[in-house]
Amino acid sequence: MTGVLDPVCRHAAETPGNIALRGDADQWTYLQLRDASTRYAGALAAAGLSPGDRVLLAAPSVPEFVVAYLGIQAAGCVVVPVNTMVTRAEVEYVLGDAGCSLAIAWQALGPGVAEAAAALKVPFRPLSPGASVTGATPADVVDRDRDETAAIPYTSGTTGRPKGAQLTVGNLLSAGEIGAACSRASSADRIGTGLPLFHVFGQASVLMASLTAGASMSLLARFDPASMLEMLRRDRLTIMAGVPTMWNAMLHAAGDADPAAFTQLRVAVSGGASLPGEVARAFEARFGCTILEGYGLTETTAFGTFNDDDRGGKTGYTGRAVPGLQVQVRDSDGNECPPGTVGEVHIKGPTVMSGYWNRPADTAAAISPDGWFRTGDLGETDTDGDLRIVDRVKDLIIRGGYNVYPGEVEEVLYEHPDIVEAAVIGVPDDHYGEEVAALIAARPGSELGAAEVSSWARERLSAYKIPRIVRFVDALPKGPTGKILKRSIDRGALTRDTAPGDVAVRPR
Structure with a gap:
């Protein structure tokens, strides 16, 4: 059997009582998560969904998001995650572009997703606390090939209408393995984040890494620095993941907090944007942990490079290529640049998407025949081989x-x-x-x-x-x-x- 649910099934069999997820007021063991996910898959099958069907999912970072996400995967369907702040018009665009057969939205989000689904005559299902599905029986997990599309997150659309990046089963499983290896996560770790799970950073490099390692993952439905600090203390987090604005906000919210209060926190994983050196230094001093910066994109399932834990974070750099990936900086003629020379970053490996949904021309422009993805980011390496992102080509x-x-x-x-x-x-x-x-x-x-x-x-x-x-x-x-x-x-x-x-x- 191959599927995105594999890590959960493995830990449910080996350590069923271990905590997989923590929300604001509840927690789920690996056994409970597996059973809830397969019941959700059963409900989808009973509703007429077939393997390969696309399912739009709009929900905040709550355990129920994970149940629905994994349930969709277990049914052999494709998750199309969208921002919880998405407008009705934006939902209609994604529903139509992806050809979704079902729309699912967290019950507290408002009517936008339901109205958009109704306008396009797409069935709608609310996602309620507990992810309960009336009368559903657990379904057998659909066996899938690693190159089958598992998720289609849409890019931000800075250069036109958003494009759907086709992430495969293999992309997501590889992301989980790479993320766990980079952070050296184990079943003893308590990982926490205020990142949205509908975004590839939280979804692939944090959630999949946590599930792969068999760790517990604490979720904050909406980031707030005071709430993140409370979660850090309450759940005694050993690993946190976020973006630079989150670290900066936590610094200001922490006031004169003693680093001794956070002794269990060993690493903070930063991505999504370049981390200012001053923020990194201040955070490490205040919280007494190493902050490691990584680099990746939606199209590379959130991975590219990462700073090595042994060497510590190198200020201003995002580290070397993660295990299994190749990263090169190339000039306008396609030649690899020597250290210290700025060029466009290219990535090749098991986390590179299969292509843009229904956009063969865009796919051909972004991915070369030999599998190298053009990121559109400007960067340079130093003599150690560490990458520094300079900016977007267009910025x-x-x-x-x-x-x-x-x-x-x-x-x-x-x-x-x-x-x-x-x-x-x-x-x-x-x-x-x-x-x-x-x-x-x-x-x-x-x-x-x-x-x-x-x-x-x-x-x-x-x-x-x-x-x-x-x-x-x-x-x-x-x-x-x-x-x-x-x-x-x-x-x-x-x-x-x-x-x-x-x-x-x-x-x-």
């Missing part, structure tokens, strides 16, 4: 002929004690082609001004990299994982006149 700012990598500028801004969040983008400029702009969320009560930001940057960066436009906001727009969404920033507003003090003087 590169070219100011007066000079390349400005926003991540480098943001790293400097995050070193300022009054800056909580920062996003650097390029905006059109008649003289330079593009100008460097920075949106900043300052520490509450701070009197930080644009002139001080410019002075801070000027002392640490070359002249052409200094943000000439500085705008202060209460908070930056973020996606479901907490990753800052630069595409949501109104670049036009940054070029218009603003109140005195909002924009720094722009010397020519």
